[in-house]
Amino acid sequence: MEHYLDNAATTKTCKEAVDSALFVMENLYGNPSSTHTKGREAKKHLESCRKIISDALGSKSNELYFTSCGTESDNWAIVNGAEAMRRYGNHIISSTVEHDAVRKSLDLLESRGYKVTRLKPDEKGEVSPEKVIDCLTDNTIMVSLMMVNNETGAINDIKTISQLVKNVNHRCLIHTDAVQGFLKVNFKACDIGADLISISGHKIHAVKGIGALYIKNGLNIKPFICGGSQENGLRAGTEALPQIAAFSAACSLNPEIEKIYSLKKYAISELTSNIPELKYLDTPAPHILSISMPGWKSEVLMNLLESREIYVSKSSACKQGRRSHVLEEIGLPTNVIDGALRIGFSRYNSKEDIDSLVRALIEAKKLRHN
Ligand code: PLP
Secondary structure (H helix, E strand, O other), rough: OOOEEEEEOOOOOHHHHHHHHHHHHOOOOOOOOOOOOHHHHHHHHHHHHHHHHHHOOOOOOHHEEOOOOHHHHHHHHHHHHHHHHHOOOOEEEEEEOOOHHHHHHHHHHOOOOOEEEOOOOOOOOOOOHHHHHHOOOEEEEEOOOOOOOOOOOOOOOOHHHHHHHHHHHHOOOOEEEEEOOOOOOOOOOOOOOOOOOEEEEEEHHHOOOOOEHHHHOOOOOOOOOOOOHHHOOOOOOOOOHHHHHHHHHHOOOOOHHHHHHHHHHOOOHHHHHHHHOOEEEOOOOOOEEEEOOOOHHHHOOOOOHHOOOOOOOOOOOOOOOOOOOOHHHHHHHHHHHEEEEEEOOOOOHHHHHHHHHHHHHHHHHHHHHO
C-alpha cells in the first residue's frame, strides 16, 4: 500500500478538482474572450471560480489574477513590484531561506542595480519583525518574506511585519509567498496588510499549472506576460479554465487543518518515542515536519522508504541533490542536515501512513546494526 507523505512538494489531485476540470474540458471549452454563447458561458464560469478562490483567500475578486504557478506569481510580484516602485528607491528586504522562485527573482533585481538585504532567520526559522524594521530605510521599496517555509514549516508573522513596516515607510510594498500558507494557516488577504500574495493550486489538491497573485486594489504593477487583454490586461494568455476550475473546486473543500496538524503531532510523538536519537524541528505549520536521523544520508533513507512505497523528500523538491540552504541557514549541524527528511501531510493521510513510516525507520536502524 502506498504512503504518500511528500505533500509539501505537491499534493494528490482531489476527485472534486478532477471532475471540475473534466466538466470544463468537455462542456465549457469556449474561449472566455469570445463574445458568442460558448465564450460567455466560459467567462461566467471563470468569474465564479475567481470568486470562490478569492473568498478562500479573503480578497476581492478583482484583486485575484491567475498565473501558471506559484513561481510565476513570485517572479511577477517581486520583479514588477520593484520596478513599479523604482522611483522611490532601490532597496529590498527578504530572507536567506526563501524559495528559489523568490531568490532568483531577487538575484535578477540585483543584476539590475537593486540592493537586497537577505535576513537570516532565528534558530526556529522565523524572521523577527524587529530585524526587518532595523534594516528599513527611506530607500526600501519592498519587503518580501514567505508566510510558511516549505522545508521547515516555520511561520513568519506577516501581519505584524506589514504593520510595523507601513508605520515607518507607508509606501514600502509587502509581498508574501504564501504558496505553503494558503489553506494551511488561517489568514485573510484583506487582513494581513500585504500588497502582493502568491499562491499555487497544486499544493492544495488542485492540479499542476495554476497559481494566482493577489494584487491589492490601487497598486499599479505592469504585466509580467504581455499580449491579450485577459486578466484585466495584466496577465495575457487564454485563461486555463480547466485548471482554474480545479483550483476553485479544491478551495471549496474543508481544508481540515486540525486533522492534518494532529497527524503531525502524532508523527512527532511516535517518531521520538521509538527512535530517541531522531531530531525534528518544532515548527507551527500543520503540514510540514522536518526530521533527521543524524549519521544517516537522506538519500539512503529515502531509497529504503521508497522500497516500502513510502514517499517523502530530502528538502525542497526543486533542490535536486543540493544541500538545503534553509537548514544551513538555521544553523543545524552538517550531520543533521545530511540525514534530513521532509514529511508533508495532507487530508488524505492517516495514522497508518505514519505507523508505516515509523516501522520502516526502526527496521532501517536494525538492518544497520546487524
Ligand atoms: N514558493 C514556495 C514556498 C514553494 O514551496 C513552492 C513550491 O514548492 C513555490 C513557491 C513554487 O510554486 P510552484 O510549484 O507552483 O511554481
